[in-house]
Amino acid sequence: MAVEQPLRSPDAPAGDRSRIHDIGYRGYDGPRLGRGYARRSLYSQSLRGAYGLGRSLKSKVLPMLLFVVMCVPAAIMVAVAVATKMKSLPVDYTRYAILMQAVIGLYVASQAPQSVSRDLRFKTVPLYFSRPIETSDYVRAKYAALASALFVLTAAPLLVLYVGALLAKLDFADQTKGFAEGLVSVALLSLLLAGIGLVIAAVTPRRGFGIAAVIAVLTISAGAVSTLQAIADAQGSTGAVAWIGLFSPVTLIDGVQTAFLGATTSFPGGTGAGPSTAQGAVYVLVVLGLIAACYGLLMRRYKKVGL
Amino acid sequence: MPRAPAAARPVRDLRGIPDVPYDWRLTPRRLCGLTTARPAVTTVGGVTVIVTESLSKRFPRVTALDRLSVDVGPGVTGLVGANGAGKSTLIKILLGLSPATEGRAEVLGLDVATEGAAIRERVGYMPEHDCLPPDVSATEFVVHMARMSGLPPAAARERTADTLRHVGLYEERYRPIGGYSTGMKQRVKLAQALVHDPQLVFLDEPTNGLDPVGRDEMLGLIRRIHTDFGISVLVTSHLLGELERTCDHVVVVDGGALLRSSSTTDFTRTTTTLAIEVTDTDEHPDGTRAVREALLARGVRTEDGAGLPGAGHVLLLTAEGEQTYDLVRDVIADLGLGLVRMEQRRHHISEVFRDDHAQRDAQPEEAVRHGG
Numbered sequence: 001m002a003v004e005q006p007l008r009s010p011d012a013p014a015g016d017r018s019r020i021h022d023i024g025y026r027g028y029d030g031p032r033l034g035r036g037y038a039r040r041s042l043y044s045q046s047l048r049g050a051y052g053l054g055r056s057l058k059s060k061v062l063p064m065l066l067f068v069v070m071c072v073p074a075a076i077m078v079a080v081a082v083a084t085k086m087k088s089l090p091v092d093y094t095r096y097a098i099l100m101q102a103v104i105g106l107y108v109a110s111q112a113p114q115s116v117s118r119d120l121r122f123k124t125v126p127l128y129f130s131r132p133i134e135t136s137d138y139v140r141a142k143y144a145a146l147a148s149a150l151f152v153l154t155a156a157p158l159l160v161l162y163v164g165a166l167l168a169k170l171d172f173a174d175q176t177k178g179f180a181e182g183l184v185s186v187a188l189l190s191l192l193l194a195g196i197g198l199v200i201a202a203v204t205p206r207r208g209f210g211i212a213a214v215i216a217v218l219t220i221s222a223g224a225v226s227t228l229q230a231i232a233d234a235q236g237s238t239g240a241v242a243w244i245g246l247f248s249p250v251t252l253i254d255g256v257q258t259a260f261l262g263a264t265t266s267f268p269g270g271t272g273a274g275p276s277t278a279q280g281a282v283y284v285l286v287v288l289g290l291i292a293a294c295y296g297l298l299m300r301r302y303k304k305v306g307l
Numbered sequence: 308m309p310r311a312p313a314a315a316r317p318v319r320d321l322r323g324i325p326d327v328p329y330d331w332r333l334t335p336r337r338l339c340g341l342t343t344a345r346p347a348v349t350t351v352g353g354v355t356v357i358v359t360e361s362l363s364k365r366f367p368r369v370t371a372l373d374r375l376s377v378d379v380g381p382g383v384t385g386l387v388g389a390n391g392a393g394k395s396t397l398i399k400i401l402l403g404l405s406p407a408t409e410g411r412a413e414v415l416g417l418d419v420a421t422e423g424a425a426i427r428e429r430v431g432y433m434p435e436h437d438c439l440p441p442d443v444s445a446t447e448f449v450v451h452m453a454r455m456s457g458l459p460p461a462a463a464r465e466r467t468a469d470t471l472r473h474v475g476l477y478e479e480r481y482r483p484i485g486g487y488s489t490g491m492k493q494r495v496k497l498a499q500a501l502v503h504d505p506q507l508v509f510l511d512e513p514t515n516g517l518d519p520v521g522r523d524e525m526l527g528l529i530r531r532i533h534t535d536f537g538i539s540v541l542v543t544s545h546l547l548g549e550l551e552r553t554c555d556h557v558v559v560v561d562g563g564a565l566l567r568s569s570s571t572t573d574f575t576r577t578t579t580t581l582a583i584e585v586t587d588t589d590e591h592p593d594g595t596r597a598v599r600e601a602l603l604a605r606g607v608r609t610e611d612g613a614g615l616p617g618a619g620h621v622l623l624l625t626a627e628g629e630q631t632y633d634l635v636r637d638v639i640a641d642l643g644l645g646l647v648r649m650e651q652r653r654h655h656i657s658e659v660f661r662d663d664h665a666q667r668d669a670q671p672e673e674a675v676r677h678g679g
Contacts, residue, residue, distance in 0.1 A: 025473060025536040028466055028504035032428055032457040041454040056442060056483075122440045127499060130402055130432035131455045132424045 039137040046145030050111045066107045074157035078164025093182025094263035097154050101250045105218040112197030113210030121205035125305050139298045150190035158182045181261040189253045195294025202301050221248035233268040242275040255283040356539045362410035371396040373563040383533045385550030385557040386543040393563040394543040398509045431500035431508035441485025445495045456503035470498045490521040510542040526553045581626045586645035594644045601638045
């Protein structure tokens with residue numbers, strides 16, 4: 001290969017050393033950073049991808065729009081609270097995500113399939129597994145990336161509320177406690193929704209089916225649970241209301257935060273309708289069990305996809 | 308680019324190489340950052356790159372590999388077999404992704420059963436099927452794959468630019484892959500297999516779907532991977548003629564079992580067949596027949612090239628050496644005919660499917676037809 005090609009005529013003045021060197025193939029002797037690094041790279045690439053960063057302009061539109069939609073109500077509430085010198089924020093930190101659950105659901109439905117269905121559809125998965133990373137690295141990176149993206153989506157408006165509350169000179173200790181409880185709650189919500197979204201999306205290589213399936217699972221479960229709860233409440237069987245809440249992701253989180261994070265429940269029947277501490281323990285176990293089950297199902301799925 | 312301290316950088320292990328031709332501390336290694344000029348010696352003679360010992364893979368209803376034992380040395384090795392002969396299964400096992408039912412295998416001296424991750428760090432893989440997302444550019448995609456192989460960000464970008472240039476992708480590498488031709492996509496697939504500078508690459512049917520020109524270019528590229536880049540290659544194909552031109556060594560598998568393993572020169576050495584075609588003149592209205600008779604008079608038997616394009620105008624004869632060429636030239640010149648062509652037709656690898664030499668020698672035209 002090593003071809004030297006004089007730029008000027010060979011009888012150019014001596015000392016003229018400008019030449020093009022085609023140095024041919026060069027090997028690589030630098031460091032190879034291994035599995036952990038590859039997993040972190042996949043995580044950051046997937047996290048950026050969940051907001052359309054590093055992708056086409058078109059794919060940035062929806063996640064960015066949803067992010068703005070999540071934050072604008074918080075900003076308006078803060079503006080009102082500051083302007084009218086309210087004594088407390090119009091909405092609890094823990095309640096905000098419950099109110100905005102439709103937006104969060106839409107985000108999961110749009111980004112979970114883009115994270116995993118693309119690799120399945122274009123058969124890129126074998127390229128990953130022909131490299132040092134293992135199935136568990138791939139699944140963890142993708143899961144962590146979508147959960148982090150959801151956490152950013154749900155925690156950002158809480159941060160807006162918190163900063164606004166401090167600007168409005170509300171009680172610092174109160175607000176910090178509420179903010180911390182809100183963060184724990186949205187972290188659990190992010191892990192749960194990311195797991196459910198990825199498991200559904202990883203089944204199909206078709207992105208459209210993935211989106212539809214995630215929306216269907218989230219809305220049908222939420223709709224069914226709230227209908228059943230309303231019926232149970234109307235018939236006076238208030239004990240059943242809390243148990244029914246176990247069957248949809250958002251009411252699960254609602255139950256956990258009502259029992260342990262000082263939130264007021266949105267279950268029908270008022271403040272007393274939320275789960276007791278014992279019931280709350282069941283809620284926590286179900287949430288953690290679901291997260292573990294999602295991880296296990298993803299691992300099983302990718303063991304099969306392999307090469 | 309921040310340069311790592313020289314002492315901390317791992318260097319290519321040269322212990323096994325006899326008589327290193329120069330002091331490696333004085334080479335341009337230090338001058339060009341992370342990528343370095345490759346030492347002249349890349350493979351140690353006598354080292355085997357892949358070893359399998361009675362390797363079997365049985366699925367509930369199918370036996371994909373049946374007690375396969377082969378040794379593959381450095382260079383370009385072709386793995387030939389019909390669809391379903393067990394080629395892809397073998398690659399999967401060699402990458403450490405699928406456990407063998409019995410037997411053992413080593414790649415670059417590493418056991419596939421226990422050291423799969425270490426193997427995959429040193430080996431590249433180009434799958435048979437499409438594997439490229441259409442909405443990203445070749446550069447972005449290959450950089451990402453380089454990082455998945457453990458290359459730091461700066462090195463990943465530098466290696467990507469280098470590798471894409473070597474496989475023949477230039478300005479188009481910034482465009483989304485969705486708009487590429489099949490040939491360009493195959494080049495991107497090849498680039499992602501080479502980007503981390505592996506010691507060995509597995510290429511699964513790299514010429515699939517390419518037109519004849521693209522096929523030739525891909526085969527030339529595969530040859531260069533070994534000669535210029537110093538990377539050993541295991542390339543699969545179901546077309547024997549392709550591998551004959553590219554490979555140093557050919558392994559033929561059929562039904563999961565080894566049919567034959569030998570060097571390409573062994574396959575095609577034997578005798579050379581010459582094909583000649585001549586013009587007709589007024590003096591000799593049938594030039595071909597005139598040449599045949601003249602050659603027969605000199606004691607050289609010829610055959611007609613039945614089944615070849617231009618049958619009836621082509622004569623085949625066995626070249627014993629230089630003198631045969633001279634004889635043919637003289638005979639045709641004496642008859643005053645024009646020589647349209649005289650070309651060598653080597654015996655083709657397809658003959659490995661024949662059992663004995665006698666049968667092959669009896670039917671040389673059959674051999675030609677396979678490669679024609």
